[in-house]
Amino acid sequence: MIQTPLVRLQDVTISINEQTLLENIQLDINPGEIITVIGPNGAGKSTLAKLVLGLLKPSSGILIHQPKLRIGYVPQKFHVDPSLPMTVKRFLRLAENASNWEQALARVDITHLASQPLSTLSGGEMQRVLLARAIQIQPQLLVLDEPAQGVDVTGQAEFYQLIRSLRDELSCGTLLISHDLHLVMAATDQVLCLNRHVCCAGHPETVSNDPAFIHLFGDQAARALAVYHHHHDHHHHTDGTIAEGSECTRQNHA
Numbered sequence: 001m002i003q004t005p006l007v008r009l010q011d012v013t014i015s016i017n018e019q020t021l022l023e024n025i026q027l028d029i030n031p032g033e034i035i036t037v038i039g040p041n042g043a044g045k046s047t048l049a050k051l052v053l054g055l056l057k058p059s060s061g062i063l064i065h066q067p068k069l070r071i072g073y074v075p076q077k078f079h080v081d082p083s084l085p086m087t088v089k090r091f092l093r094l095a096e097n098a099s100n101w102e103q104a105l106a107r108v109d110i111t112h113l114a115s116q117p118l119s120t121l122s123g124g125e126m127q128r129v130l131l132a133r134a135i136q137i138q139p140q141l142l143v144l145d146e147p148a149q150g151v152d153v154t155g156q157a158e159f160y161q162l163i164r165s166l167r168d169e170l171s172c173g174t175l176l177i178s179h180d181l182h183l184v185m186a187a188t189d190q191v192l193c194l195n196r197h198v199c200c201a202g203h204p205e206t207v208s209n210d211p212a213f214i215h216l217f218g219d220q221a222a223r224a225l226a227v228y229h230h231h232h233d234h235h236h237h238t239d240g241t242i243a244e245g246s247e248c249t250r251q252n253h254a
Contacts, residue, residue: 003030006069006141006173007052012061014047021047023197025061029141034167034174036187039194040216045177046076048194049145052175069141072134076145076177078126082119088129089114097136104132108162123150127159135166142166142174156180160187181217 005028012025022044029035029052037045050056051063053073080086088110092101105111108128113121121129127147134142144163148156160183167174176188191207193199199212207213 004066005030005064006066007175008062008064009051009058010062010064012051012058012063014051014056015059021196022051022194025051025198027192027198029173029175031140031173032167032171033190034164034176034188035190035192036176036178037192037194038178038181039199043195045194046145049143049175049177052141053143066140070137070139071141071143072137072139072172074127074130074134074142074144074147076147076149078130080118080126084119086118087114088116088118088121091118091129092133092136095133095136097138100136101132104136107135107166108132124148124155124159127151131162131166135170138170139172140170142170142172144174145177146179147176148178148180153180153183156183157186163187 007027007029009025009027012022012027013020014022025048027035027048037048039045047056051058053071054065057063088105089101092098092104095101102111102114105114108131110125110128110132113125113129116125118126118129127150131144131147134144142163147163148159151159160180163174163176164187166172178187180187188204190202191204192201193207193210193213193216195216199216200207200210202210
């Protein structure tokens with residue numbers, strides 16, 4: 001059965017102050033699909049996220065959202081003034097659908113942080129709080145802009161697995177902006193390689209062999225993307241450290 005995209009971009013170009021940030025972008029984001037956008041600095045990844053969120057309008061082309069689309073958003077950076085006496089619980093209770101704040105915290109495994117001031121959280125803890133807030137509205141679409149930034153590699157792998165689990169539970173589409181090439185294979189259904197235009201797109205295995213991807217990131221990155229598997233029988237604390245008694249193994253198969 002053909003799905004109706006949650007968001008569709010057709011030949012979308014955006015220019016600001018006579019500078020073209022994105023050109024002729026074609027993209028469908030479907031329910032239940034994780035699309036990871038990768039590209040070098042200045043490629044337009046965050047601009048694409050803002051288009052999908054409706055914060056920017058195309059200079060040309062067509063941008064279509066499903067009517068009354070519920071979008072949860074995790075920004076790349078979220079600054080908290082240290083003098084602001086805001087706890088995690090209070091922060092979530094200010095959100096839409098505030099009554100389910102406890103369920104949201106439990107779902108991202110940070111119930112123990114409910115009374116913690118936001119200003120004292122680690123990077124990994126803050127990202128989980130933002131993810132909890134994003135899922136409070138039962139989103140049809142999640143937009144995540146570098147959501148694991150500031151978290152170590154092993155913590156990132158667990159965070160991305162959480163995103164996949166949320167996708168499965170909510171049946172939501174997910175647009176994930178990421179630079180973690182070695183984790184893309186395990187985290188996504190589709191990869192969009194961006195450098196102001198779409199260089200290549202498709203399944204991770206396909207993209208890793210595309211000449212445009214290799215030109216941007218190099219043959220070594222392509223091999224890492226194609227063969228990386230992260231196997232673990234451990235659990236991470238919310239700050240990204242490995243719980244005592246756990247083991248972490250990575251296997252690279254040639």
